[in-house]
Amino acid sequence: MAPSAPSERSSAAASAALLPARRSYAVLWSSGDDIRTGRLDPYSDRLHLCGRDRSFSITFSELSSAAIARGQRDRLRGLPVLVLRRIVGAPVRIASLEGAGVLHELARHVEHAGLAVAF
Numbered sequence: 001m002a003p004s005a006p007s008e009r010s011s012a013a014a015s016a017a018l019l020p021a022r023r024s025y026a027v028l029w030s031s032g033d034d035i036r037t038g039r040l041d042p043y044s045d046r047l048h049l050c051g052r053d054r055s056f057s058i059t060f061s062e063l064s065s066a067a068i069a070r071g072q073r074d075r076l077r078g079l080p081v082l083v084l085r086r087i088v089g090a091p092v093r094i095a096s097l098e099g100a101g102v103l104h105e106l107a108r109h110v111e112h113a114g115l116a117v118a119f
Helices: 006-018 101-112
Strands: 025-030 035-042 046-051 055-059 063-069 081-086 092-096
Touching: 025 046, 025 101, 035 101, 046 092, 046 101, 063 101, 081 101, 092 101
Parallel strands: none
Antiparallel strands: 025 035, 025 092, 035 046, 046 055, 063 081, 081 092
């Protein structure tokens, strides 16, 4: 079998760089007045939130819009959030406990599913 041409290898490497490895994120989230802590696991069709006493998924098909919000009223415990507005139900706000850059990673998951995210 002949080795790949340099352009084929670099093209494959560039494609792999665009697809982040699946990982979990430490987050805060709220879909009303209560704020919960836990883990967020991204999947191709949804984001799954898992806390001590509650676990649920938000499918991308149930979202009407998404945005990164930095306003004082939007923040969770002073942290900027990714706001996921659902077609039905209260919006879900997600803040990263690992740094604001994680919000951009999560926004890319939402964009990859076909929904634009306002920055």
